[in-house]
Amino acid sequence: APPAGCSAQARPCFAVEGPGADLVCFTLSGSEGAGGSGRPLPRCFLPAPARCYSLCVPAAPSVPAARLHRRLRQRLRQGPLARCRVLGLLCYSAPGGQAALEKGFLIQDPQGGAETERALEELLRGQGALPPPPPLGVYEAGERGELWQCLWALRGAGGRDLLRRARVVAAEEPPLHPAVPGLRHAAVFLSLEAARSVVEQCTSFIPEATAVLDLVDKCPKHSKKGDFPVIVIEGLDATGKTTVTQSVKDSLNALLLRSPPACISQWRKTFDDEPTLIRRAFYALGNYIVASEIAKASTESPVVVDRYWHSTAAYAIATEISGKVQNLPPTQHEVYQWPEDLLKPDLVLLLTVSPEERIRRLQGRGLEKTEEETELEANSLFRQKVEESYKRMENPGCQEVDASPSREEVLRTVLHLIKKHCGSL
Ligand SMILES: Nc1ncnc2c1ncn2[C@@H]1O[C@H](COP(=O)(O)OP(=O)(O)O)[C@@H](O)[C@H]1O
Ligand SMILES: Nc1ccn([C@@H]2O[C@H](COP(=O)(O)OP(=O)(O)O)[C@@H](O)[C@H]2O)c(=O)n1
Secondary structure (H helix, E strand, O other): OOOHHHOOOOOEEEEEEOOOOOOOEEEOOOOOOOOOOOOOOOOOOOOOOOOOEEEEOOOOOOHHHHHHHHHHHOOOOOOHHOOOOEEEEEEOOOOOOOOOOOOEEEEOEEEEHHHHHHHHHHHOOOOOOOOOOOOOOEEEEEEOEEEEEEEEEEEOOOOOOEEEEEEEOOOOOOOOOOOOOOOOHHOOOOOHHHHHHHHHHOOOOOHHEEEEEHHHHOOOOOOOOOOEEEEEEOOOOOOHHHHHHHHHHHHHHHEEEEEOOOOOOOOOOHHHHHOHHHHHHHHHHHHHHHHHHHHHHHOOOOOOOEEEOHHHHHHHHHHOOOOOHOOOOOOOOOOHHHOOOOOOOOEEEEOOOHHHHHHHHHHHHOOOOOOHHHHHHHHHHHHHHHHHHHOOOEEEEEEEEEEOOOOHHHHHHHHHHHHHHHHOO
């Protein structure tokens, strides 16, 4: 009979987000003989003496859960745990299942030994009761080389209870990346209210959140565009957005705006240090503030905007969806749609350059790099996912401009496209 707590219906699947592009997937099987026969175990479980552990917290768009996940990630880099390798882990339902997504970590301890397990237990006990700390998954080899997961609930005072013991069996990669269904609530906010409510939950521990909300609430709702054209310039870092927006401003006598707007950019660092849920909500609200600036300015002159909604969505999607470009939500997915309550520009141009040219320009500029920019350089997959997400945006979509030629030529192309779409200026 299957061990207690492990029924066929409640069978979670796991995807390990390895450093490679693939999701390494496994599931749990109740009975010893069932499933997986002949298929190799997922390669993320290293052979003895190495040991593996797992921790998962709900991926529901909740501020406390998002902060618990981030706290655990930070703590897993410290003390005796620093010698472990930590990989991202997503726990999702088998096809047809109803379980909500959980996000966590697969912890590989290359040396094995009791110290790591003790440190993990201490770490979990130190997290307090709210939200409840996740159970600890411990993986151990059976007599015939098969692998078992023991799921332990830790008692606050010490000791632990076995929740279930189940065999680990290799599984197919799911047809859709497990993070895709939750994206719209966890990272891409499709209305002012959705983003606002996340930032509102942060006011008790991020004082700047109140200031951001005050600014947002001062903006007129549903700002309408004036009669002058509004042109947005998008693209990866160092593709020439600053250069192009400045020249377009001079050529058209336009007003130049940027997202996030100046009035909240002093708080960027604070929000960039927060988990995705909070960080992306901050940038989303920035766009609504910019919208009210665009509405006002476009009654008086053309407006050119350096980054806007498409940047917020594309970076959010690309950071949340691990692995290869094929893991992105399919075209026409809701996360590629413009929020209905956000002022739409007349034209969005996406500047693209080859990866080599972009790195040349980054080095030429010689400014300090943000963590995300460094990651972009190190991880060309991430760069490809940002660019592909930009290209999938709809209503309005992005019109691509090859920004590799000289500054003068790029400007000529951009002005030509503006003229074509927005008529005489
Ligand atoms: N068409 C171009 N050809 C060569 N270098 C360029 C061109 N456009 C911009 N640059 C240079 O590349 C670097 C990045 O450009 P920038 O406009 O700051 O990009 P972004 O605002 O997209 O980060 C700057 O040093 C800039 O002078
Ligand atoms: N509208 C915006 C603008 C920036 N961002 C975030 O800010 C980062 C890039 O901003 P940046 O100021 O470094 O961009 P550059 O203008 O320097 O190219 C992206 O990685 C996004 O995470 C956003 O989410 N939404």
